[in-house]
Amino acid sequence: MRPLMIFAAGLGTRMRPLTDTLPKPLIPVGGRTLLDRALDLGHGAGAGPVVVNTHYLGHRIAAHLAGRDVAVSDEAGEILDTGGGLRQALPLLGRGAQEDGGPVMTLNPDVVWTGANPLAALDAAWRDDMDALLMLVPLERAAARQGAGDFSLDGTGRIVRRGDYVYGGAQIIRPDRLGQIPDRVFSLNRLWDLLIAEGRAHGIVHDGGWCDVGYPGAIPVAERMLDA
Structure with missing residues (x-):
């Protein structure tokens, strides 16, 4: 069982006006x-503990999660971005930023997937010689994606910057090196x-x-994909 961090603290500015009153x-x-x-x-992949971070309209998310076995990492005072947010949540995930307590899974909730559970697939592919394992999507199959690709893969499965693969928003990563980054x-x-x-x-x-649900027009694209 691996810990799971779900990043839910974003402002959702591209989703306005839907996010004027709803995170x-x-x-x-x-x-x-x-x-x-x-x-x-996360449940399908057997993840636990599960942590969700919050910032914008965080009380709405906390109320939505009330009564569930999900911890909330509150960033109400200052949004910490993904690295700072993960580091703050490490105690809730049973990990420490200064020691190798084992890898954690992270997931962006603003995408929709069909096919195999990406977290379960990452878990099955993880090896001890890895420090990060990212789930990638070919740019030509990245529905509603705006912008270029993020990475390429070399012949050994290592990632390099720039290329025709999009980061899908799911990964397994060792968090111990977070303690080496001085910024909050x-x-x-x-x-x-670094990795x-x-x-x-x-x-x-x-x-x-895979569909990037980052703006209102992407919602019907994702729903058509789910209905296919």
């Missing part, structure tokens, strides 16, 4: 909120760059559907 993770897609879909993936607010891209330089960041490719 993006609580937007329904196909009759189920994005956050509940993410939690379903920072992106996990900082940690990825890529050392050849310890890997990727696998999702073989199902």
Whole structure:
């Protein structure tokens, strides 16, 4: 059983006006909120403990999670970005930033998947010689994606910057090196760059559907994918 961090603290500015009164993770897609879909993936992969961070309209997310076996990492005072948010949540995940307590899973809730559970697939592919394993999606199959790709894969499955693969928003990563980054607010891209330089960041490719639900027009695209 691996700990799971779900990043739900974003402002959702691209999703306005839907996010004027509702945090993006609580937007329904196909009759189920994005956050509940993410939690379903975690449950299906046997994840635990599960932590959700909050910032914008965080009280709405906390109320939505009330009574569930899910911890909330409150970032009400200052949004910490993905790296800072994960580091703050490590005690709730049973991990420490200064020691190797084992890898954790992270998941972005603002995407919709079909096919194999991405967290379960990452868990099955994880090896002890990895420090990060990212789930990638070919750019041509990245529905509603705006922008270029993020990574390429070399012949050994290691990732390098720039290429025709999109980071799908699911990964397994060792958090111990987070303690080496002095900033309070920072992106996990900082940690990825360290691991890529050392050849310890890997990727696998999702073989199902994937949709980036980042703006209102992406919702019907995701729902058509789910209905296919």
